Amino acid sequence: MRTPATPNHLDQTLLALADPTRRAILQRLAAGETRVTELAQPFAMSLNAVSKHIRVLERAKLVRRRREGREHLLSFTPKPMDEAARWMEAQRANWTTRLQALDDLLQEEDRAAAASAPPHPKGRTR
Amino acid sequence: MRTPATPNHLDQTLLALADPTRRAILQRLAAGETRVTELAQPFAMSLNAVSKHIRVLERAKLVRRRREGREHLLSFTPKPMDEAARWMEAQRANWTTRLQALDDLLQEEDRAAAASAPPHPKGRTR
DNA sequence: TTGATATTCAACCCAGAGGTTGAATGATGC
DNA sequence: GCATCATTCAACCTCTGGGTTGAATATCAA
Structure with missing residues (x-):
């Protein structure tokens, strides 16, 4: 199933993160700039x-490269991951509000049922 | 670059999320259980x-399937995404504390410099 | 039964991911 | 200039991802 000709930011970010080697690389980079060989x-x-892994991370803009003589110094760039995190947060919000709505609905029905069917001696709520 | 023989949870989750079609499916599912055809x-x-996309989502446990006659009803399962979100949060925390440490260090140096080089009229520290 | 509907299975295609090895390029140190 | 070190480029391999089509399997409805 070929994904669209133009993969967007999120695609690239998540794809880049979906590999343990690359996640390890990022983890290492969070501790500071590092040379390729050392990495x-x-x-x-x-x-x-x-x-090659590094190139994938660069493509996703999760990593920036700074040349210094023959050494290439890599560093972590948090922005794309922030965006991914935001997508997930939105997704979760979406999901939980739906559950909340369902919950409200059920409670509403309960109350309605209680109101019409009498077993409702004065002070027994809660 | 073949990734390890046994992709772990995070791998599968992030891989599953790294496709717009699948993200759209999840978004749709957040609104409630849906049949395959409708989806x-x-x-x-x-x-x-x-x-096939659905199978990828199931493999990542982002989607659960409930058979009802000839219809298959899919629903969203938030747990794996929560885990992914937590990984990102940890990563970001890691990153920001490092920056904070660097910042502290610089301020420390500034203060030391200020203390040794005299331009330091009595009551000027805030 | 029989026919329609919902879904998957199986086989195939092509592009790309993840890896290898070997050679090329470009600074550095003498 | 010359060897060395840091890194990429190029070619190749295999496996998987995303897609197709066509057939198989269940279930429903008549």
Whole structure:
């Protein structure tokens, strides 16, 4: 199922985050700017593979690169993740308000039923 | 770059979310249980394609299926998204505390500089 | 039964993800 | 200039993702 020709921000961000290697890289970067080689060192894969992961993160703008001589210094950029987090928050809000509405509805029905069917001796609510 | 043989929860969740069709499906489901065909209707792709998307969402446990006769009723399950949101929150916290530490350090240096280099008329610290 | 409806299964296609190896490019240090 | 270090580029491999079409399986309704 080919996703649209133009993947949007969220797509790229979430895709980039959907890999443990890349999440580990980000975690490392949260501790500060790091060189590519240094970043690659803990992983059981070629430097090239890590380099590719980095490119994915850059494409998602989760990582910025600053060249200094022959070294490339990577750093974390939080904005896209903030956006993703906001999407999730909105989604959750959407979901919970729906549940709330359902709940309200049920309570409403209960009250109506209580009002019409009498078993309702004066002071027994709560 | 083949990611580990056993993708974990987060991987599956984020991967599932990294597609606009699937996000749209979830959005629709937040409004309540829906049949597969009904869910597929707004999309410009085959029913089969949507069916596959649904399977991806189920694999990530973002969607639950309830059979009722020949109809399959899908509903949203928020838990995995909560977990993903928590990961992001942790990541952001990590990041901001690092920035905070850096900030503190700089202020500390400023104060030290101010203390040694005299321009420091008695009552000027706020 | 028989026919329609709801859904999946199976096979296939193509593009892209994740990995490898080997060579190219570009600073650095002598 | 020359070897070395940091990094990417290029080509290749395999597996999966997203899509298609056509057939199979259940259920409903007559």
